[in-house]
Amino acid sequence: EAQVTQNPRYLITVTGKKLTVTCSQNMNHEYMSWYRQDPGLGLRQIYYSMNVEVTDKGDVPEGYKVSRKEKRNFPLILESPSPNQTSLYFCASSPGLAGLRIYEQFFGPGTRLTVL
Amino acid sequence: GDSVTQMEGPVTLSEEAFLTINCTYTATGYPSLFWYVQYPGEGLQLLLKATKADDKGSNKGFEATYRKETTSFHLEKGSVQVSDSAVYFCALSVGGYNKLIFGAGTRLAVHP
Numbered sequence: 001e002a003q004v005t006q007n008p009r010y011l012i013t014v015t016g017k018k019l020t021v022t023c024s025q026n027m028n029h030e031y032m033s034w035y036r037q038d039p040g041l042g043l044r045q046i047y048y049s050m051n052v053e054v055t056d057k058g059d060v061p062e063g064y065k066v067s068r069k070e071k072r073n074f075p076l077i078l079e080s081p082s083p084n085q086t087s088l089y090f091c092a093s094s095p096g097l098a099g100l101r102i103y104e105q106f107f108g109p110g111t112r113l114t115v116l
Numbered sequence: 117g118d119s120v121t122q123m124e125g126p127v128t129l130s131e132e133a134f135l136t137i138n139c140t141y142t143a144t145g146y147p148s149l150f151w152y153v154q155y156p157g158e159g160l161q162l163l164l165k166a167t168k169a170d171d172k173g174s175n176k177g178f179e180a181t182y183r184k185e186t187t188s189f190h191l192e193k194g195s196v197q198v199s200d201s202a203v204y205f206c207a208l209s210v211g212g213y214n215k216l217i218f219g220a221g222t223r224l225a226v227h228p
Contacts, residue, residue: 090159107152
């Protein structure tokens with residue numbers, strides 16, 4: 001089954017304790033992205049990657065790191081989490097650009113993170 | 117900058133009622149427009165899309181028309197079902213940028 005998987009689905013942690021949220025897709029997609037969802041704000045992009053070893057900042061990158069060593073994986077790293085990073089996180093992937101138009105993005109099920 | 121504005125929810129309807137969720141956008145280029153749906157406890161799924169002016173996207177009884185003159189992409193459905201209860205997000209992408217810009221989302225609750 002074509003899908004984007006994220007782990008863990010739920011995580012409660014404390015301020016300053018490094019954590020990693022994994023994301024993996026089995027569709028051979030070029031493009032991957034991380035979003036956070038907050039009430040009243042919709043989804044905002046954190047980082048994206050157009051291909052292996054190519055990553056760039058989205059709208060809200062502060063406090064996050066990513067890496068893209070393999071095409072299928074795109075982990076999100078919080079080196080020193082803070083309470084304002086409590087949110088619902090989504091990973092997404094897509095085949096890439098076609099001319100000037102973006103393809104549909106496929107979303108993972110989400111990771112609910114609470115930082116105490 | 118580019119942005120999307122959706123009507124605030126929640127929207128509460130009875131089964132078989134007509135649905136409209138308003139969406140307007142601001143974009144510097146020629147955006148593609150999308151509606152995504154998020155069912156409880158799940159990730160977002162693409163519901164429909166339109167890539168140029170006057171295009172109509174449709175899926176599962178939902179429709180939306182890309183109106184460049186009014187910069188709108190309103191979502192409509194003639195007869196909603198309880199199973200349509202979800203959060204609906206309007207979104208756009210512009211040019212070669214690799215991101216979707218989302219509205220705040222509109223929660224729809226349909227009662228029997």
